Amino acid sequence: MxxxxxxxxxxxxxxxxxxxxxxxxxxxxxxxxxxxxxxxxxxxxxxxxxxxxxxxxxxxxxxxxxxxxxxxxxxxxxxxxxxxxxxxxxxxxxxxxxxxxxxxxxxxxxxxxxxxxxxxxxxxxxxxxxxxxxxxxxxxxxxxxxxxxxxxxxxxxxxxxxxxxxxxxxxxxxxxxxxxxxxxxxxxxxxxxxxxxxxxxxxxxxxxxxMDRELPEAVRERVTALALGHPEVRGVHDLRTRQSGLVKIIQLHLELDAWLPLREAHAMAKQVEREILAAYPEADVTIHQDPREVDGSRSRS
CATH class of the missing domain: 1.20.1510.10 (Cation efflux protein transmembrane domain)
Incomplete structure (x- = not known):
């Protein structure tokens, strides 16, 4: 590639x-x-x-x-x-x-x-x-x-x-x-x-x-804002970042409605990933989807 x-x-x-x-x-x-x-x-x-x-x-x-x-x-x-x-x-x-x-x-x-x-x-x-x-x-x-x-x-x-x-x-x-x-x-x-x-x-x-220090807080805040900007995203947690040479390593969990089909949840995660990559083209982005229940609770994963 x-x-x-x-x-x-x-x-x-x-x-x-x-x-x-x-x-x-x-x-x-x-x-x-x-x-x-x-x-x-x-x-x-x-x-x-x-x-x-x-x-x-x-x-x-x-x-x-x-x-x-x-x-x-x-x-x-x-x-x-x-x-x-x-x-x-x-x-x-x-x-x-x-x-x-x-x-x-x-x-x-x-x-x-x-x-x-x-x-x-x-x-x-x-x-x-x-x-x-x-x-x-x-x-x-x-x-x-x-x-x-x-x-x-x-x-x-x-x-x-x-x-x-x-x-x-x-x-x-x-x-x-x-x-x-x-x-x-x-x-x-x-x-x-x-x-x-x-x-x-x-x-x-x-x-x-x-020692894998986190990326600057401004970068972390922007990544979170990009993820939360998607209307179907209910929350973001476990955001972890680090720098490796030219590459920014970004990992996060998206909270999505529990009733969503896997295909739709995956499509939403890919959309968030594309938006993060548009802001940071050199990034390596990994997104995990977590179901959020009707009462607002989320699974422990």
């Missing part, structure tokens, strides 16, 4: 965003490595290590998204979407590790100061990094807006913090050029704290996805 056109477009956006992330991180690593070797700035080293973590995380993302887009099979009937959340956890681990490394290196530089050189080169490289990162974040935001991808959202969050830290590094290099050499490791420590905080956010989001 062919995937819906909407899912094909989402898949293309995800592949494009992950590839752009890998390419951007790789280019920035080369530029920052040259700048660090020329300047000796620990802030630039912080940014270089961050980019190394970026490219590792982006490669993990690339593989995870490709796997997540694989169709369901006999062993994975709900698809492979949770591989995105696993990639998010891997990113959080990489990022947190880089933050710890940077703190140790910055503290060592505070205790054993080293004069910086070729600061102009470092500033030019960081301006280039800001421009390249901004372009990548724009590509990622476009993909997130149309897919809601957990892995891309995690990657984009990290690159957004990169934009802020790159500005901080430029400030450190400028101040160092004005004679404030000691500010360089201090800003590196601030960057490390930022990196660790972003790792915490990424890991928490991935954990919630793996």
């Amino acid at each position: 062919n995937a819906p056109a909407g899912l094909d477009r989402q898949a293309r956006l995800l592949r494009r965003a992950t590839l752009a992330s890998v390419v951007t991180a790789s280019v920035l690593i080369a530029a920052k490595l040259v700048a660090w070797l020329l300047t000796g700035s620990v802030s630039l080293l912080a940014s270089l290590v961050d980019s190394l973590m970026d490219v590792a995380a982006s490669i993990i993302n690339l593989m995870a998204v490709r796997y997540a887009l694989e169709p369901p099979d006999a062993q994975h009937r709900f698809g492979h979407g949770k591989s995105e959340a696993l990639a998010g956890l891997a990113q959080a681990t990489f990022i947190a590790g880089s933050a710890v490394f940077l703190v140790f290196h910055a503290v060592d530089r505070l205790l054993h100061p080293v004069p910086l050189a070729d600061l102009e080169v470092g500033i030019v490289v960081m301006v280039f990094a800001i421009v390249a990162t901004a372009v990548l974040v724009a590509i990622q935001r476009h993909a997130i807006r149309h897919t809601g991808s957990t892995a891309i959202r995690a990657d984009s969050l990290h690159y957004l913090t990169d934009l802020l830290t790159n500005v901080g590094i430029i400030a450190a290099l400028v101040l160092a050029g004005l004679g404030w050499q000691g500010i360089d490791p201090v800003i590196a420590i601030v960057i490390a704290v930022y990196i660790f905080w972003s790792a915490w956010g990424i890991g928490r989001e991935a954990f919630h996805v793996l």
Whole structure:
């Protein structure tokens, strides 16, 4: 069975965003490595290590998204979407590790100061990094807006913090050029704290996805409203939702008049399913029909 056109477009956006992330991180690593070797700035080293973590995380993302887009099979009937959340956890681990490394290196530089050189080169490289990162974040935001991808959202969050830290590094290099050499490791420590905080956010989001957290309340309310909008539906209960990659898993029970023939009850459930799919084309919808008695009571099922 062919995937819906909407899912094909989402898949293309995800592949494009992950590839752009890998390419951007790789280019920035080369530029920052040259700048660090020329300047000796620990802030630039912080940014270089961050980019190394970026490219590792982006490669993990690339593989995870490709796997997540694989169709369901006999062993994975709900698809492979949770591989995105696993990639998010891997990113959080990489990022947190880089933050710890940077703190140790910055503290060592505070205790054993080293004069910086070729600061102009470092500033030019960081301006280039800001421009390249901004372009990548724009590509990622476009993909997130149309897919809601957990892995891309995690990657984009990290690159957004990169934009802020790159500005901080430029400030450190400028101040160092004005004679404030000691500010360089201090800003590196601030960057490390930022990196660790972003790792915490990424890991928490991935954990919630793996633990099948419910979809946002606005989605649940709309699903309920769509079901109750059918004139023959007497009630909705046991609504359960979760996200798996691009797919929203939606399960609910419809309360219908007990005297309805099975054929009619089934037709009503299919109508509700079509209306939910019209609102959420990427959803996997399962509806159970429960009979409601004349006195308003319903069966326990």
